[in-house]
Amino acid sequence: MSDLKRSLSEAVAAAFAELGIPEEYGRVTASDRPDLADFQCNGALAAAKVVRKPPREIAAGVVEKLSGRPELASVEIAGLGFINLRVSPATLSARANEIAADERAGASLFESPRRVMVDYGGPNVAKPMHVGHLRASIIGESVKRLYRFRGDEVLGDAHFGDWGFQMGLLIVAVTDEDAFVRNLMERLAQGSGAYSPTDERRVLDELAGRVDLAMLDRLYPEAAAKAKADEAFRDRARKATAELQAGRYGYRLLWKHFVEVSRVALQREFHALGVDFDLWKGESDVDALIEPMVRELDEKRLLVDDQGARIIRIARESDKRELPPLLVISSEGSAMYGTTDLATILDRRRSFDPELVLYAVDQRQADHFEQVFRAAYLAGYAKEGELEHIGFGTMNGPDGKPFKTREGGVLKLHDLIEMARAKARERLREAGLGAELDPAEFEDIAHKVAVSALKFSDLSNFRGTSYVFDLDRFTSFEGKTGPYLLYQAVRIKSVLRRVEAEGHEPGRIKIIEPAERELVLLLDAFETALSEAYDKKAPNFIADHAFKLAQAFSRFWAACPILQAEDETIRASRIRLATTTLRQMELALDLLGIETPERM
Numbered sequence: 191m192s193d194l195k196r197s198l199s200e201a202v203a204a205a206f207a208e209l210g211i212p213e214e215y216g217r218v219t220a221s222d223r224p225d226l227a228d229f230q231c232n233g234a235l236a237a238a239k240v241v242r243k244p245p246r247e248i249a250a251g252v253v254e255k256l257s258g259r260p261e262l263a264s265v266e267i268a269g270l271g272f273i274n275l276r277v278s279p280a281t282l283s284a285r286a287n288e289i290a291a292d293e294r295a296g297a298s299l300f301e302s303p304r305r306v307m308v309d310y311g312g313p314n315v316a317k318p319m320h321v322g323h324l325r326a327s328i329i330g331e332s333v334k335r336l337y338r339f340r341g342d343e344v345l346g347d348a349h350f351g352d353w354g355f356q357m358g359l360l361i362v363a364v365t366d367e368d369a370f371v372r373n374l375m376e377r378l379a380q381g382s383g384a385y386s387p388t389d390e391r392r393v394l395d396e397l398a399g400r401v402d403l404a405m406l407d408r409l410y411p412e413a414a415a416k417a418k419a420d421e422a423f424r425d426r427a428r429k430a431t432a433e434l435q436a437g438r439y440g441y442r443l444l445w446k447h448f449v450e451v452s453r454v455a456l457q458r459e460f461h462a463l464g465v466d467f468d469l470w471k472g473e474s475d476v477d478a479l480i481e482p483m484v485r486e487l488d489e490k491r492l493l494v495d496d497q498g499a500r501i502i503r504i505a506r507e508s509d510k511r512e513l514p515p516l517l518v519i520s521s522e523g524s525a526m527y528g529t530t531d532l533a534t535i536l537d538r539r540r541s542f543d544p545e546l547v548l549y550a551v552d553q554r555q556a557d558h559f560e561q562v563f564r565a566a567y568l569a570g571y572a573k574e575g576e577l578e579h580i581g582f583g584t585m586n587g588p589d590g591k592p593f594k595t596r597e598g599g600v601l602k603l604h605d606l607i608e609m610a611r612a613k614a615r616e617r618l619r620e621a622g623l624g625a626e627l628d629p630a631e632f633e634d635i636a637h638k639v640a641v642s643a644l645k646f647s648d649l650s651n652f653r654g655t656s657y658v659f660d661l662d663r664f665t666s667f668e669g670k671t672g673p674y675l676l677y678q679a680v681r682i683k684s685v686l687r688r689v690e691a692e693g694h695e696p697g698r699i700k701i702i703e704p705a706e707r708e709l710v711l712l713l714d715a716f717e718t719a720l721s722e723a724y725d726k727k728a729p730n731f732i733a734d735h736a737f738k739l740a741q742a743f744s745r746f747w748a749a750c751p752i753l754q755a756e757d758e759t760i761r762a763s764r765i766r767l768a769t770t771t772l773r774q775m776e777l778a779l780d781l782l783g784i785e786t787p788e789r790m
């Protein structure tokens with residue numbers, strides 16, 4: 191099964207080839223004048239320069255070769271040498287029926303599946319998630335679903351930030367604040383070092399009653415600020431980090447407790463957002479790999495001493511600007527952020543052997559990833575091109591800077607979802623929706639509307655672009671928004687319920703009206719949208735498609751009565767068009783990580 195665009199491209203390319211012109215000029219795109227054509231080919235204009243013939247002459251040759259083909263209602267030259275194509279109603283109907291019968295709503299599977307890993311979310315212990323993490327989660331989740339849908343074997347990993355300096359900061363902050371924990375740490379440090387699992391359980395239980403999420407949330411920002419201003423404090427935190435990494439027993443337990451408390455809370459937030467990781471591994475998981483890795487890097491002569499630190503030089507002749515080396519071991523002897531990333535590449539290779547690893551992380555970390563990737567290629571941990579940073583811009587406030595709360599702090603994911611939910615309730619009431627539903631269902635719908643608003647407004651921009659956070663606009667039921675799409679999907683569901691209640695059945699699709707034609711052309715374009723999104727790792731192509739599909743359905747709905755259709759075969763055809771549109775729309779939304787309610 192092939193989409194119309196692809197099969198027409200093949201036919202047009204063959205016509206070009208017959209004229210002795212390279213096939214690549216025969217590519218066909220959706221027409222930008224739907225009133226004149228369904229598809230167009232601009233290749234004659236580009237080929238003209240190469241084969242030195244007037245474009246209209248080339249176009250005329252192609253048109254001649256194509257005319258008479260049964261799948262085309264017309265093929266014409268337009269303007270300077272464009273080729274306009276219109277598909278015959280029979281071909282369009284056949285394609286519509288094919289999509290209708292297809293569980294994947296016309297989307298093909300990727301021909302050669304790969305093992306792909308998506309590294310996304312990237313939350314940190316005790317540090318509140320900021321909007322960068324929100325975007326990483328939303329984009330990464332969508333890319334993961336898309337790759338899986340196309341047939342790749344995909345694992346998503348949260349890559350939890352549970353190692354490094356922030357842990358030392360937290361240890362110092364908590365022991366300073368709480369005398370009991372301080373004494374406990376001292377007592378454990380003096381012990382023989384041999385403790386049983388029962389001891390461990392007892393200590394963890396003691397900590398559980400004292401050190402909770404609220405405490406960590408409160409202490410971390412204070413400690414981070416203090417470390418900037420107070421050198422002695424910073425040094426103590428560094429020392430604690432080194433001791434933790436060296437395996438100091440009490441610190442290990444305290445750390446384990448921090449990680450547990452944070453993880454439970456974070457997973458709850460992610461779940462509310464419809465983000466689910468296959469692996470919840472962290473930076474700490476590769477700790478044991480670091481020492482042997484450093485030794486091996488040394489043997490490969492990749493490590494260079496640099497004022498007491500150990501680095502890998504990754505600069506290349508062809509670089510347009512200077513890229514600093516990767517810092518592997520700091521002068522204090524600690525492993526760094528990049529070191530854990532490098533060890534993680536090694537770890538993933540051993541466990542899953544991915545052919546592609548996509549990192550959905552803020553664009554501002556582009557240099558970091560370039561350093562890590564090059565070091566990995568040099569060390570032979572991955573092949574050139576197997577590691578890819580899919581960066582994104584920021585979500586900004588009205589001032590054009592990364593979004594902050596009114597108090598100037600980082601926005602917590604939890605608060606963001608709450609805000610969106612409150613707004614969604616308000617919007618639903620304004621629109622008179624859900625009034626007759628019971629409170630639990632109303633809440634569920636408000637939640638789905640809220641999540642759709644946040645996700646769709648994020649994913650409808652190309653990921654590299656920054657955008658302004660505007661909850662009023664995001665939650666509107668009008669315009670290019672998540673709630674608009676949910677509303678359209680729910681509308682189709684409700685008409686289909688009536689169809690069923692009145693005992694009507696779907697039947698073969700037969701395209702008659704222009705609005706039906708337009709709708710089928712869009713259903714056909716799903717494949718193009720998906721492959722574009724796949725190739726560019728850019729869900730905005732799916733978001734765009736879903737929006738255009740909803741609009742086309744709206745026009746179809748206005749022009750082509752379903753329940754009041756003239757006769758039974760027309761009604762059956764339109765019912766089938768509606769069920770097919772709904773299936774494709776829900777699939778597209780699901781790839782964006784958006785769930786549709788049954789009603790509103």
Ligand SMILES: NC(=[NH2+])NCCC[C@H](N)C(=O)O
Pocket residue numbers: 309311312313314349350351531549551
């Ligand atoms: N493999 C990675 N480095 N993934 C991104 C992690 C993001 C990091 N925890 C941060 O908050 O900035």
